[in-house]
Each structure stands twice: as C-alpha cells, then as structure tokens.
Amino acid sequence: MILAVGSLAAMGTALGALLGIASRYLAVEENPIELELAALLPGSQCGQCGYVGCAQAAKALAAHEAPVTLCPPGGKAVAEALAKKLGVTADLSEHEEHVPSIAYIDESLCLGCLRCAQECSVDAIVGAAKQMHTVIAEACHGCGKCEPVCNTMAITLKPIPKTVATWYWPKPGGSVH
Amino acid sequence: MRDLILLIVGAALVNNVVLARFLGLCSFMGVTTKIDTAVGMGMATTFVITVSSMGDWAIERFLLMPFDLGYLRTVTFILVIAAAVQFTEMVIRKVSPALFQTLGIYLPLITTNCAVLGVALLLVEGKMNFIQSTVFAFASSLGYSLVMAIFAGLRERIALADVPRLFAGPPVGFVTASLLAMAFMGFSGMSAN
Numbered sequence: 001m002i003l004a005v006g007s008l009a010a011m012g013t014a015l016g017a018l019l020g021i022a023s024r025y026l027a028v029e030e031n032p033i034e035l036e037l038a039a040l041l042p043g044s045q046c047g048q049c050g051y052v053g054c055a056q057a058a059k060a061l062a063a064h065e066a067p068v069t070l071c072p073p074g075g076k077a078v079a080e081a082l083a084k085k086l087g088v089t090a091d092l093s094e095h096e097e098h099v100p101s102i103a104y105i106d107e108s109l110c111l112g113c114l115r116c117a118q119e120c121s122v123d124a125i126v127g128a129a130k131q132m133h134t135v136i137a138e139a140c141h142g143c144g145k146c147e148p149v150c151n152t153m154a155i156t157l158k159p160i161p162k163t164v165a166t167w168y169w170p171k172p173g174g175s176v177h
Numbered sequence: 178m179r180d181l182i183l184l185i186v187g188a189a190l191v192n193n194v195v196l197a198r199f200l201g202l203c204s205f206m207g208v209t210t211k212i213d214t215a216v217g218m219g220m221a222t223t224f225v226i227t228v229s230s231m232g233d234w235a236i237e238r239f240l241l242m243p244f245d246l247g248y249l250r251t252v253t254f255i256l257v258i259a260a261a262v263q264f265t266e267m268v269i270r271k272v273s274p275a276l277f278q279t280l281g282i283y284l285p286l287i288t289t290n291c292a293v294l295g296v297a298l299l300l301v302e303g304k305m306n307f308i309q310s311t312v313f314a315f316a317s318s319l320g321y322s323l324v325m326a327i328f329a330g331l332r333e334r335i336a337l338a339d340v341p342r343l344f345a346g347p348p349v350g351f352v353t354a355s356l357l358a359m360a361f362m363g364f365s366g367m368s369a370n
Binding site: 003004007008011012015016018019022023026028 | 236240244246249252253256257260263264267268270271274
C-alpha cells in the first residue's frame, strides 16, 4: 500500500520536475496582445499590409513596427479599434473612406490569364485558362488585390449596389467600438 | 539480427497497430484529411510511442515486477505517456508552430490514443527485453505512420472524386479504411511462411 502510493507519488514528482525543466528551455514567447490584435483584423490573409498574413501583421503591430492604419480592407473602423487597443492615436487624416465594394471583371477585356484567380486569397474568382473569369460576389470581400495584377485593366472595384439586402442603417458618428 | 528484422516487419506490417489490431482509430479517421498533417501526426506519435515505451519498460522491469505492483500498470503507463505527450507538445510548439496549429486538439489527444498504451501493454505481454521492446515500439509506430500517410493520400484523392451524396464524407472514409485493412491482411500470409 505505502509502496504503491509512494512510487506513484515519486513518479509524478519526477516527471513533473522533468516537464518543468523542459518548459523552461522550450518556452515559446507568446504575446497575449498579439492574439487580441489578430482577432481585430479581418483574418482574410490578403497580404495587402505587406505581411504574410493577419497573424504576422498582428505581431508587427504588437511590436509597434507597423502603423495602425496598415490594414486596407479593415478601413477606418479597424484602424480605430487597433489604436484603442494599443493606446496610440491613429493618424486618420489621410484616410479615404471606401464604400463597400467588390471586384468586377469586364468580360470584353478579360484574356483568361488566370493571374487574378491565383492572386485572390478567398478564391472568389472562377475561370479557366483562356476562358473568361468572373467574380463570385458573395465570396469577394473587396480587398482589391486582383486589380493591380490584371494586365488588361479588366478588373475594377465597383461599389456594392444598395438593395434591400445590402442596405444598413448608417452607423452613429465617431468610433465604432 | 534476423529476429529483430522479423520483429520489425511483424510489428509494422503483419500486425499493424491500426489495421490489424484496430488501435488508434480516432486519430486515423481524425487527422487524415491532409497528407502533411497525417505525416506530422505520425511523426509525433512515433516519438511518443518510442519514448514512452522505453520509460514503460523500465517501470515494468524495475518497479512493477520486483514489488509485485502489476495492478498499477495502467496508471503508471498513462502517467509516462502523458508526460511524453506534454514534452512532444512543447517541442512541436517551439519547432513548428504551423504543425502545432493544424494538429490542434489531436496533439494532446495522443495521450488517450489507445495505440500508445496498447503498444506498451503488448511489450509487457511479450516479455521483451529493452532492445526488443524499443525496436518493437518504433516499428509499430512506423507502421502507424505508414498507414496514416497511405490513408491520407487516399482521402485526398477521394475528396476530388464524385462520391454519391449518401456516402460523401466520413462514410466513404470508413469504406476506404476497411478496404485498406483487407489489403493489409495480405501481409498476414507472411507470418505463416
């Protein structure tokens, strides 16, 4: 009885100590603010900020290496939320308010080169080589990544037409959050 | 040497942990949707099985057998396995954060993967010495990784196939698993000769 209890206790202590030592050497520096910042970003990994994805952008933000206005798809609302979280004042003087828009492909100009489809991070562009491409409106989040890669300027960002399904009450002035 | 080679082939192919002993089916169905994840899971489990079976062998030989504590076997083995899994988790988190994210919940669940405890109990049952048991554990887990990789490859192809709506998803996965298990039964003829 004593032997059983004692040996189990000894094993638990020894393994626990080993794990404790290992966790010292293998500790991963994880900044909790990074996770919170990543949650504020859109999370579509479009890469327009110049970082690989939203997690990397959040890391740069947490290290104060990037301005809070880095996220084009996020717009003013995300910049303000990020500024509030980081406790800095956002310089929004050069910010242009974009209306919600989606990519549109002018089919008479489309060559079927597939460049835009490869660029799209949400797979919103369908098409095959040498066939016209088109944009799936529900999937497109208007990041505008496809616009510069099009050689024939067939892609334009068009504002989403206001219909009963897409109209919302205007937000009250000032900060959204 | 010849015995060891026979042991390796027997543990990895003839008595494959997944397809012949039906251990570790949870992760076999769970993380085999992508081949990268399956290989990562196979490697993590290989490490855990090999390390924990070394520890389990030592515990069986120097603690449980001399003091006649056989009834503590399951508890102590699980203790060792849990510690090995925690260690593996730390290492993977440090070395490959991407793999850590894709494995997700299945990584701590290696603790309850019955293949890990199963291999340790088979070592005790087979009364193997240290080298035999380490080789047996490593070969068993290699067999596990092999089956995971094969099955993930199959499922990646099935994902593109036009499966009837009734069978789409997990059902066709189970059907494929059973066909794969039948193919592996072909190895059982090897032990007879």
